[in-house]
Amino acid sequence: MTETLTYRHLFGPGPSNCYPEAIAALGHPVLGHLDPLFIEILDRACEGLRQVWGTGNARTLPLSGTGSAGMEAAFVNTVEKGDVAVIAVNGLFGERMCEIARRAGAEVVRVDHEWGRPIDPERVAAAHPSPKVIAAVHAETSTGVLSDIAALGQLKGDALLITDAVTSIGGLELLADDWGIDVGYAGTQKCLGVAPGLAPFTISDAAFERRVKDPQSWYLDIGLLGGYAGAASGSKRTYHHTAPVAMIASLEAALGRVLNEGLDAVQARHAAAGLALQNGLQEMGLELFAAEDSRLPSLTTVRVPHGVDSAAVRSYLLENFSLEIGAGAGEFASTVWRIGMMGPNANPASVVLVLGALKEAIAKA
Amino acid sequence: MTETLTYRHLFGPGPSNCYPEAIAALGHPVLGHLDPLFIEILDRACEGLRQVWGTGNARTLPLSGTGSAGMEAAFVNTVEKGDVAVIAVNGLFGERMCEIARRAGAEVVRVDHEWGRPIDPERVAAAHPSPKVIAAVHAETSTGVLSDIAALGQLKGDALLITDAVTSIGGLELLADDWGIDVGYAGTQKCLGVAPGLAPFTISDAAFERRVKDPQSWYLDIGLLGGYAGAASGSKRTYHHTAPVAMIASLEAALGRVLNEGLDAVQARHAAAGLALQNGLQEMGLELFAAEDSRLPSLTTVRVPHGVDSAAVRSYLLENFSLEIGAGAGEFASTVWRIGMMGPNANPASVVLVLGALKEAIAKA
Known part of the structure; x- marks a missing residue:
């Protein structure tokens, strides 16, 4: 119309405006979500995501929702009733983490910071003796602030470190493995230069083992999703839900552009x-x-x-x-x-x- | 690549292959999710969805996920721990409803039917004296079977009727209001001729009033989503999450094509x-x-x-x-x-x- x-x-x-390659890919003929040609595109997208995440995690894939769906996936797969979640709050997205963790049943320990300031890793790490997860935003979209996730990773102890990289992925240094990020989520519509609609997600093998086995969300259950993305080592690809094929092709094209530029x-x-x-x-x-x-x-x-x-x-x-x-x-x-x-x-x-x-x-x- | x-x-x-209008729209310049021009597109998409749903429901909008996210939204917004959900099962998607309702805390009463046969509305309606919801699939994608939702609507009593219209919307007669559908969800990648990635969703005012007020999902909380889609009458538009603008523009274009054809x-x-x-x-x-x-x-x-x-x-x-x-x-x-x-x-x-x-x-x- x-x-x-x-x-x-x-x-x-x-x-943001999109890379031309990302827009062009949206105009390509649609492929079936189980088509061998599409699976190749998906595999390349997952491999490209590993590079921008700085991880070797097998379970690195684009979730079928926006960055906020990625946030929800991070929590519903790691915390359930009674688990303690320490959450660093220095802006809107830290606030949102608290709300989503609460709905997942977690006992939320929030560590407030002044908006406009980075998080204080030592204060966050000291907020509780034995949390199941510690969560922080790498690049706070609400305030324009960068926080030191590597420092928090060194202090996390036995907790799983959840990191929001929505406004850093594809544009800023991001080294999930080196920094000790166990679970990360992001969006496509910022530095990756793709339209909104997908949530690049990564979870380490160790975090996967400690995941919630029967999460309240079926749609975001990483135990089921990994099978389709072919991430579960050695396992056969299984249908979970119909993948957003056009958006994934767009992401794959943008990642190609980014990695080609370096x-x-x-x-x-x-x-x-x-x-x-x-x-x-x-x-x-x-x-x-x-x-x-x-x-x-x-x-x-x-x-x-x-x-x-x-x-x-x-x-x-x-x-x-x-x-x-x-x-x-x-x-x-x-x-x-x-x-x-x-x-x-x-x-x-x-x-x-x-x-x-x-x-x-x-x-x- | x-x-x-x-x-x-x-x-x-x-x-399915997409309508050319839907593909062309994906190539358009991206708009911000709060841009007045995008809000016009979103409003037209919602109005078009009302027509293909056969509803006047104010809260009719594309959710930011695939059809399965729509299914999850239907249940997490209507059932919580202890609520009874009667679910007609005559294929894979009825099965999936049971699993999602269980994870939402519902006491699931499943009414099994032979795969390849339509549901029996009388048997479904008689399965429990006072369910909170009754759910059925209009067009079972797993078996190619059409069921009589209107008949079930006449027998639903005080229950809320949830309907899966993934494979009927935009191609088959679908009269949500006349049939008594209280909550409906669908997908874009079938008869609507749009790539997968959005879930057309509708909920009546009466069902909205009886919704779960603090659903376990933040991402799919219709109480929050309605504010952004401008569906809550008289209320100001509020930011919830970044809408998948390219996919919504594609949906709007396809709906225009469908409604223009009639x-x-x-x-x-x-x-x-x-x-x-x-x-x-x-x-x-x-x-x-x-x-x-x-x-x-x-x-x-x-x-x-x-x-x-x-x-x-x-x-x-x-x-x-x-x-x-x-x-x-x-x-x-x-x-x-x-x-x-x-x-x-x-x-x-x-x-x-x-x-x-x-x-x-x-x-x-």
């Missing part, structure tokens, strides 16, 4: 774009929100100047430049902007465009 | 293709599996002739004609084939193609 196609410059907290180069591109944006914003006299040593390159948070109408600026950008930036999250909805430089958008032209457009919008909105 | 694109004729139980015409096209296929198969001397008065036009089940290797025939079709048909489900895996005529594939050319190819494959495989 849509007749006019509008191109949006997507510089919000996600979705993870180091992609990360350097994100780092450079983020830094240039942050420098430019400060040169305009704006104040960044996230703590100085913990700023995400992929997502920059900046305070709305005093006297400026946040929503009016965002509307001005959308109407005049077809350019989207994000409002702040939670209590910062009208006092912070969130500006993403992700996937194909992490480049010098994006920086020039955003800075120039924002400058005009602040002056005229 | 894929270089050669292979077109498959998808005549299995789903995914529901009656689309249903007649499916009916004609199914009947012609079934007649043709019988003229070839093959025996249909589903009971005569209950055969789905969208999905035909046929017995593998004695002495013929089911898998060899399917491989022959794939290799020689790039044509997929499905194996049987469950214990009929090697003794039944499943042949779909769905969405754009429900047409006379498909019938000629499938019959001709199958005849050769049986002779030569």
